[in-house]
Amino acid sequence: MLDLGLFYFFGALAVVGAVLTVLARNVVHSAVYLITSLLATAGIFLLLKAQFLFAVQIILYVGGIMVLFIFVIMLVNLEVALHQLRFNRQKWVAGLLVLALAVQLGIAISGGSDTFGLGMNSSGRLSPENTEQVGQRLFGQYMVPFEVASILLLVAMIGAVVMGKKRI
Amino acid sequence: MIPTSHYLFLSLALFTIGVIGVVTRRNVIIILMSIELILNAVNINLVAFAHHWGNVDGQVFAIFVITDAAAEAAVGLGIIIAFFRNRETLLADEMDLLKW
Numbered sequence: 001m002l003d004l005g006l007f008y009f010f011g012a013l014a015v016v017g018a019v020l021t022v023l024a025r026n027v028v029h030s031a032v033y034l035i036t037s038l039l040a041t042a043g044i045f046l047l048l049k050a051q052f053l054f055a056v057q058i059i060l061y062v063g064g065i066m067v068l069f070i071f072v073i074m075l076v077n078l079e080v081a082l083h084q085l086r087f088n089r090q091k092w093v094a095g096l097l098v099l100a101l102a103v104q105l106g107i108a109i110s111g112g113s114d115t116f117g118l119g120m121n122s123s124g125r126l127s128p129e130n131t132e133q134v135g136q137r138l139f140g141q142y143m144v145p146f147e148v149a150s151i152l153l154l155v156a157m158i159g160a161v162v163m164g165k166k167r168i
Numbered sequence: 169m170i171p172t173s174h175y176l177f178l179s180l181a182l183f184t185i186g187v188i189g190v191v192t193r194r195n196v197i198i199i200l201m202s203i204e205l206i207l208n209a210v211n212i213n214l215v216a217f218a219h220h221w222g223n224v225d226g227q228v229f230a231i232f233v234i235t236d237a238a239a240e241a242a243v244g245l246g247i248i249i250a251f252f253r254n255r256e257t258l259l260a261d262e263m264d265l266l267k268w
Contacts, residue, residue, distance in 0.1 A: 007170050011178045018182050018205050022189035027197055034201050037182075041208050048175070048219040050227050053211075060234055065204065065241045072245040073197060076252050087192050088261055094191040102184040109180065113173045116220070125222030133224045134231070142228055149235045156239035163246030166253075 007047055014040035025086060027073050031066060038062050052131045175216035182209035194259045200244050207237045 017037030024030040042057040127133055138146055162168060182205055189202025211230045218226025252258060 004170055007174065011174075014178065015181050015185070018185040021201060021205065022185055022193065022198070027195060030198055030201060034204065037205065038208060041182075041212060044175070044178070044212055045215055047170070048215050050215045050218065050230075053215060053227050053230055056231060056234060057211075060238060061204075061208075065238050068241060068245060069197070069201065072249060075249060076197075076258060084259065085194060088194045091192045095188055098184060098187045098191060101187070102180060105180050105183075106177070109173060109176045113171075116172045126219065126224065130224075130227075134227055137224050137228050138231070145232060149232055152239050153235065156242050160242040160246040163243070163250045 003047060006043070010040045010043040010047065013037070014044065023086075025082060028070070031070050031073060034069075035062055035066050038066065049126050050130060052134045172216055172220045175212060175219075179209045179213040179216065182206075182212065194261055196248055196258055196260055196263075197245075199260065200241065200248070203244075204237060204241065207233055 014037045017033045017040060020033040021030050021037060024033060038057065038061050042054050042062075045051075045057060046054040186202045186205035186209060189205065190199050193199055193202070211233055214226040214230045214233070216226075218224060218230075248258070251263065255263070257263065
């Protein structure tokens, strides 16, 4: 009962934050609404017994990526952006097509929802020591993607520094 | 006990809102933020299935998605800064140098 209420609270907060992100006129407001949505998603992770991801989401996504966004928003002069049109010319057709896609995916999910009863009690296999389990998987079975991800981060760092220079 | 389909519908809602943001808004920074929304929705999906099957692999995949999102946000924002320095515009409609 309590977890259903928490799910609806965090879910509503995430969806409202996302809608306001897409609709806001001021870009800084948009960033703050996205931060709200990401924090609500961290709460959803906690409901799903993913304690390590809850901490990683807050530290990395909110504390890293969104701070980077806000720095760039402040670097770029956005006074003039407040008086421009928010949406482009294809907004109605594009929105309609995306809603059609969403209805199709919704039909697919609800069509398969009978099979969701099959594994419902398997969450007992997730131990309370979530961090140890994730660490064992990450450094055991998924060691190669881990190293590749570190190379990806190095390349991204070099790319971002080169992009930011005035003369290459 | 919350059924897994609830989490999947939440993920679908966030994904739809993110895609609407990408195809509809003119400001490129908001387009990048909508891409982050899409990646977030995918993360909820992965972790919901990890919870459903009792397998931590979904959470490991979600960690890699977050890492990827960080790298892509950094490079994308670098590109935006470089473009703004040259063209003084942030609207996707006005970035038409390659148009015929």
